[in-house]
Amino acid sequence: MKFIFASDSFKGTLTSEEIAVLLERAAKSVFEDCETVSVNLADGGEGTLDALLGRLGGEKIEVAVHNPLMEAIRAHYGMTRDHKAIIEMAQASGLTLLSESRRNPFYTSSYGTGELVKAALEHGVNEIVIAIGGSATNDGGMGFASALGVRFFDKSGQVLEGKGANLEKVAHIDVSEILPNLKNVKFTVMCDVTNPLCGANGATYTYAVQKGASEEELPELEKGMQNYRDVIIKKFGVNPDQIIGSGAAGGMGAALRIFFHANMKSGIETILDLTGFDGLIDGADYIITGEGRADSQSACGKVLSGVGKRGLEKNIPVIALCGSLGDGFEKLKECGITSCISVSEGISVRDSMKNPSKYYYRKAVEVFGEIKENLSDEFY
Numbered sequence: 001m002k003f004i005f006a007s008d009s010f011k012g013t014l015t016s017e018e019i020a021v022l023l024e025r026a027a028k029s030v031f032e033d034c035e036t037v038s039v040n041l042a043d044g045g046e047g048t049l050d051a052l053l054g055r056l057g058g059e060k061i062e063v064a065v066h067n068p069l070m071e072a073i074r075a076h077y078g079m080t081r082d083h084k085a086i087i088e089m090a091q092a093s094g095l096t097l098l099s100e101s102r103r104n105p106f107y108t109s110s111y112g113t114g115e116l117v118k119a120a121l122e123h124g125v126n127e128i129v130i131a132i133g134g135s136a137t138n139d140g141g142m143g144f145a146s147a148l149g150v151r152f153f154d155k156s157g158q159v160l161e162g163k164g165a166n167l168e169k170v171a172h173i174d175v176s177e178i179l180p181n182l183k184n185v186k187f188t189v190m191c192d193v194t195n196p197l198c199g200a201n202g203a204t205y206t207y208a209v210q211k212g213a214s215e216e217e218l219p220e221l222e223k224g225m226q227n228y229r230d231v232i233i234k235k236f237g238v239n240p241d242q243i244i245g246s247g248a249a250g251g252m253g254a255a256l257r258i259f260f261h262a263n264m265k266s267g268i269e270t271i272l273d274l275t276g277f278d279g280l281i282d283g284a285d286y287i288i289t290g291e292g293r294a295d296s297q298s299a300c301g302k303v304l305s306g307v308g309k310r311g312l313e314k315n316i317p318v319i320a321l322c323g324s325l326g327d328g329f330e331k332l333k334e335c336g337i338t339s340c341i342s343v344s345e346g347i348s349v350r351d352s353m354k355n356p357s358k359y360y361y362r363k364a365v366e367v368f369g370e371i372k373e374n375l376s377d378e379f380y
Contacts, residue, residue, distance in 0.1 A: 001034040002284045003027050004316075006277070008303035009047050010292040010323045013356040016040040016047060017054070022357060023288055023321075026364035030372055037280055041289075043303050044190035044267025045133025046096065049078050049088040052129070055275040057081040065092045065115040068108035068136040073097070077116045084127045085120035089113045089249060090134035093143075095211060098136055103212030105138035105204075105221060106165040110252055114147025121181050129274070130256070131190040131267060132249035138164045138208050138221060140197070140228045141255020149178040150259055164250075167224030170231050175259060187262035190270045192301040195247035197240040197254045198226050203247035211250070225251065232258060268306030277310055286371060287311045288364075290321040294340050296328025305335040312336025321360070321367060323352065341367060 005023045009016045020038035027034050039055065042048040053060065058080035067073045078086035090096065092112030095103065113130075120128060137143065142152055143162030152160040153172040160166040196202050204213075204222045213221060228251070229240050236258055240246040245264045246254035256262040272278070281287060289307040291298060298304045304320050311318035317338040322329075325342045332340060343363045344352035352359050 001031050001286075003034060003036050004039065004281050004284045004287040005036060006039040006041050006287060006289050006307050007321070008041055008043065008289075008291040010290075010356065011046070013292070013323070013353060014360060016042070016051060018357070019290065019360065022361045023364055026361055027368050029365060030368040037284075039275055039277060039280060041268070041271060041303050041307070042131070043133060043192045043271070043301065043306070044131040046088070046090045046094065048131035048133070048190065048267070048271070049076065049086055049091065051271060052086050052274060053078045053080065058086075061119070063116065063119040065112040066109075067097045067112055068093050069098065069102065070109055070111065073112070075112065075116060077120050079120070079123060079125070083123075083125055084129060085117075085123070085125040087113065087116050087120065087128060087130040089130065089132045089252065092116050093137055094134045095136040096134065100212070103136060105136075105208050105211045105213050105250065106217070107163050108137045108211070109139055109143030109161065109163045110135065110137045110141055110250070111143035111147050111162055114144040118147055118179065121179065121185070126184055127186045127188070129188045129190065129270065130262075132252050132256075133190070133192060133267060135249040135252060136211055137252070138203060138211055138213070138225075138250035140167055140225060140251035141249075141253075141259075142166065142170075142228075144252060145255045145259050148182060148260075150175050151177060164221055164224065167221075167228045170228050173231060173235050178259070182260065187256060187260050188270065189253065189256050189262045189264045190267035191245045191248045191253055191264050192267040193248045194244045196243070197246040197251055198222065198229050199241065201247075202241070203251045206247065207250065266301050266306065268301060268303050272306055272310060281310065281314060281316060284316050287316055287318045288321055288367075289318060292323040293326050294320055294322040294324075294329040294332060295326030296331050298329065299331040299335050304332055304337060308332060308336030310336075319367060321364060
C-alpha cells in the first residue's frame with residue numbers, strides 16, 4: 001500500500017508537519033509495510049513559506065521589516081536551492097500579527113511585504129513567488145508598491161503613505177522610480193480568490209470586516225478603493241475590476257498585476273506544481289488530505305479542491321480528514337474528494353482544541369482500519 005499525506009494545517013492546533021507525523025504513525029499501526037509520502041501544503045496563506053521550502057529545499061532569511069501598523073519587526077523570506085525567492089505576505093503584513101483590537105484597514109499597510117521583496121532583490125534573484133493570503137490590509141497594495149519605488153500623490157503633489165485611509169486621496173501614480181532591478185524579475189502570485197478590486201464582491205465588502213472594519217465604515221473604504229481604481233484606469237488604461245483576483249489581499253492583486261506585471265495563479269495549484277505533486281502520487285493507493293474546517297469555500301481554490309482534482313485525474317481515492325465539517329462541504333465531491341471525515345464528531349470544541357493530536361490520531365487509525373477492511377483478501 002502506498003499512501004500520500006498532503007494536508008493543510010489546522011490553524012491554531014496542528015501544523016501540516018505534525019499531521020503528517022500522526023498519519024504515518026496511524027498508517028504503520030494498521031499497515032506495517034505500507035509506503036508513505038508526506039507533502040506539506042498551504043494555499044497561499046500562513047505556512048506557505050515552510051511548505052515550499054520543505055519540499056524544494058533552501059533557507060529562511062531573516063530581515064528587519066515593518067508590520068501592518070509600520071512597527072519594526074523581524075520577518076522571513078525564503079531562498080530556494082535554485083535561487084527563487086519565496087515571499088509570504090502573512091510574514092510581514094499578516095492579520096495574525098495584530099491583536100483583534102489593533103486591526104484597522106484604514107491604517108494598516110502592505111509596506112513590509114514590499115520590504116521583503118526588496119531584501120530578496122539584493123541576492124540578485126530573477127524570479128519571485130509571492131503568497132498573498134492572510135493579509136491585514138485593504139490598501140490596494142499601495143504600501144507594497146511604495147516600498148519598491150512606486151509613488152502615490154494627492155492633488156497638492158504630496159507623496160502619500162500606503163494605507164487604506166489614503167486611497168481616496170490618490171490623484172496621480174508615478175512608476176518612473178520603480179527599483180531598476182525589478183525590470184527583469186518574474187513575479188508569480190499565489191492567490192486563492194477571484195474577487196475584483198471594487199464592488200459587492202470586491203476587496204472591501206468581502207474581506208474588510210474580518211480585518212477590523214465595521215459595517216458602517218465599509219462605504220468609506222469602498223469609496224477610496226473606487227477612486228484608486230479610477231486613477232489606475234486613467235494612468236494605465238486598465239480596469240482592475242476586469243482582472244480576476246485584483247481584489248485579493250485588500251487589492252494587493254491589483255498592484256502586483258498592474259505595476260509589476262505579475263502572473264496570477266491559484267495558490268494551491270502553484271504549490272502542487274512546484275513540489276512535483278503529480279509525480280509523487282504516481283502509483284498511490286490513497287491520498288489523505290484535510291484542513292481545519294471543510295465547507296463550501298474549500299471547493300474554491302483551497303488545498304482540498306486542489307489535491308482532490310489531482311487525485312481524480314489519476315483515479316486515486318482522496319480522503320479528507322478535517323477538524324470539522326461546515327455547510328456545503330459536500331461540494332468537495334465534485335473536486336475529487338471521495339469522503340470527508342470530521343475528527344471532532346461527537347467531541348466538544350473545547351476538548352478537540354485542547355487535545356488535537358489525540359483525537360486526530362484516533363480518527364486516523366479508524367480511517368486506516370476501514371481501508372483495510374474494505375480491501376479484498378488478495379491484497380494481504
